Amino acid sequence: MAQIQLNVKGMDCGHCKTAVTNALEELDGVTSANVSVENGTADAEYDDSKVTFDQMKEAIEDQGYDVVA
Template identity: 55%
Template sequence: MENTNITIKGMTCNHCKTAVESALTELEGVSGVEVDVKQGKAEVSYDSSKVTVSDMNEAVEEQGYDVK
């Protein structure tokens, strides 16, 4: 298992947090997600043989947020 932090711009509320968490947890290989709206980041635990950081970034961007 690996961990990564994704910096996300545009999150403002609990709805944003839920949208990002759902998008990430739906990806095969993601085992855990902790989203901090105030800090604008998501900490993700994942299996790098099943999912890439690029896949995760794309999933967040598809929800309408910018990944930095």
């Protein structure tokens, strides 16, 4: 399993945390996601043979948030 920390902009409440967590965990290959609104981060554990950074980024952006490097 691989791990990644994504910097997510635009989160400011519990709904934001739930939306980003669900977006990541619904992807095939993501086994867990831990989102921190306070830090503006989303930590994910995933199988890099099943899911890519770009797929995770797109899933989060589809919820209305920005992923920055």
